[in-house]
Amino acid sequence: MTIQQPRTRIQKKNRWTILDAALDVFSDNGFRGATLDQIAASAGLSKPNVLYYFSSKEAIYTALLSGLLETWLDPLRAIDPEGDAVDEILAYVRRKLDMSREFPRESRLFANEIVQGAPHIIDQIEGPLKDLVDGTCALLRRWMNSGDLAPFDPYHLIFSIWATTQHYADFNVQVAGILQTDQDTQFGTAADFLDEFYRRALTPVSG
């Protein structure tokens, strides 16, 4: 009998502990590579106790993914239609890069999931995510039409932002292996580059 809604304080705490441990394990090993033993050990709980809070390994994984997707899209929602176009996008790039630095496990969890065909969240991608992106692209298009933004395919522009910012979390070993610098320097120089890069590309030609 797995619990559905956490009621007591201890239940909330344990569910959170498990999800945090699972995030560690799943992001490092992927879904198949992760084991309940690892998660239980990392959470400091017994295996059956973990399954008392979540009905199955897959349930933990799914709970993690859907719980995270919301947070993951927040930066996109934060784009202000009333703001300056280029500034808003540069701020978005910045926020996405910050998330890669602060939540690399979450980023890699999604990367793993999507690279392997997104079996657990394909619905959310084709539903809520698509809707959100469609909305943002409409805004971008308006900005482009009004001359506030250089004209591009807005969808691919968003893809490029996702790709370039998440790259620093998902492919971090490669970045680190080539740059041979510490994390702070990596993200610092990346921020400078992306800022300058998108500014040049997006600023409309005046006149």
Add this chain to the structure above:
Amino acid sequence: MTIQQPRTRIQKKNRWTILDAALDVFSDNGFRGATLDQIAASAGLSKPNVLYYFSSKEAIYTALLSGLLETWLDPLRAIDPEGDAVDEILAYVRRKLDMSREFPRESRLFANEIVQGAPHIIDQIEGPLKDLVDGTCALLRRWMNSGDLAPFDPYHLIFSIWATTQHYADFNVQVAGILQTDQDTQFGTAADFLDEFYRRALTPVSG
């Protein structure tokens, strides 16, 4: 008593068949998620027969990875130091995107490997790959210094190209889920976007 070097025609054929099947399975499921059963079935061979050609599951995986890394870096080597800076880089972007379209399984294989910490190829990353990138970055810097290319951190420029082009292979389900178009259109519009995007960003301001 596993085969070491393919000698006969049938050995070459079967090794190739296995590697091709393994590419399917590994790119879809990652190393841990893939099973020898799947690979054997996909190759149309019995499981022990697969192990007659490769000593272990990991041996297949390693053979795939190292065999591919070479091919994977060819586009980078093809940049011509004597050519026009912007044109050369745009051609490189184009070649990378072509590879994502033509070899998405290979791209996802690497993505899987690197997202999970690159345990099997970290050496090649920190060795040959770093050397190659270092060389290319030196060239980029010369182009920037001579005014043929807008000035950027060359390493991050290369990372951005990898990220934006491989994105269409590695995160294809997401791209497809949002764009809701067929592959050809996805890659066609992506090519246009990336061409225009990098052209704007990289073309130096004329004096």
Add this chain to the structure above:
Amino acid sequence: MTIQQPRTRIQKKNRWTILDAALDVFSDNGFRGATLDQIAASAGLSKPNVLYYFSSKEAIYTALLSGLLETWLDPLRAIDPEGDAVDEILAYVRRKLDMSREFPRESRLFANEIVQGAPHIIDQIEGPLKDLVDGTCALLRRWMNSGDLAPFDPYHLIFSIWATTQHYADFNVQVAGILQTDQDTQFGTAADFLDEFYRRALTPVSG
């Protein structure tokens, strides 16, 4: 997640059951010849359950060997330096023969291990066992020097006792095949023989 130290009653019982079953199977078939299936069946447990108590087949084997080595050497430690030399040795021979009769499986387990090069206990042989034997040989030499014992190489004397007594456990099928008598008679006549034999050989010439 294998048990490390037995805590509960059921753990102690099951560990003991497994070790006893393993003793049967290993002594009859050697390490390689034994299978976890046999051990599990003989212990009345499922194979995974056996591995719940011991991390591997080898762990069972090692636990058996090291747990036994102590017991195996007890008779040697029981030799009393203050006692009569010949009587003490004859008593030792007797105890060793008794052990062969009462613990033939243990004897064959060691025999199997040592005949195949003692890969698992070579360290204990060259360490604790050698030290113990060295000590006993010093005692034997004192007895020989004081004229209480016929002079022999003490090491080879001990080897001969090991060989002649363990022979009745290790080569029991051969002994039984040739004598064609029951176990009790075999060991009874063996005891008489060894007693008389060692008495004649070891009693110093008077005068």
Add this chain to the structure above:
Amino acid sequence: MTIQQPRTRIQKKNRWTILDAALDVFSDNGFRGATLDQIAASAGLSKPNVLYYFSSKEAIYTALLSGLLETWLDPLRAIDPEGDAVDEILAYVRRKLDMSREFPRESRLFANEIVQGAPHIIDQIEGPLKDLVDGTCALLRRWMNSGDLAPFDPYHLIFSIWATTQHYADFNVQVAGILQTDQDTQFGTAADFLDEFYRRALTPVSG
């Protein structure tokens, strides 16, 4: 189609090569622990070719055992009923010890087989071997009755000789681990010990 009787020179040679290789492998690893791959590799032949000469792994093992049993008992047959009792037995002890030094693999092969219940040669033990031993024991008894040999149970006397001499081959790692000397010294001191030991025990008290 396995060959039954070797006809050509090459057949004889290959059969002998296989048996020699098998002796290496079986004596080191026991029947179950040995693999056809090891035997084939050690013989420098392909695995199917090995099975061309012997129908199965077991056939090789059986051929080895029965081919060796003859040789193994030669020293016993060489006891001369017309010779001096004590001298003859001391010579037998000596010959047996020599065999342990010169043919340790053969000795360990038998030891392995018998410790594990002699499943392949129990018939020969209860037949030819028992007959031969019975005969020798009758001779020993005559010598004892005539006062040429101290009176003992002749069967156990023979067992003791087998045990003490084969010990240096079968338990060689143990002997070497305790003595910490080279092979030559081990066997040299053993020969001295056994000679003196059996002389004292067997020489009848002169009337």
Add this chain to the structure above:
DNA sequence: GATGAATGAGTCTTCATTCAT
């Protein structure tokens, strides 16, 4: 709420043996 105990279904790997040439 929690956990020690137990297991069915895999999953990789080994190996004696057979097939085809």
Add this chain to the structure above:
DNA sequence: CATGAATGAAGACTCATTCAT
């Protein structure tokens, strides 16, 4: 005579999940 190729059967070990307390 000889061997490259292939496999069925077994064997060690893993793991998500269930049971019993």
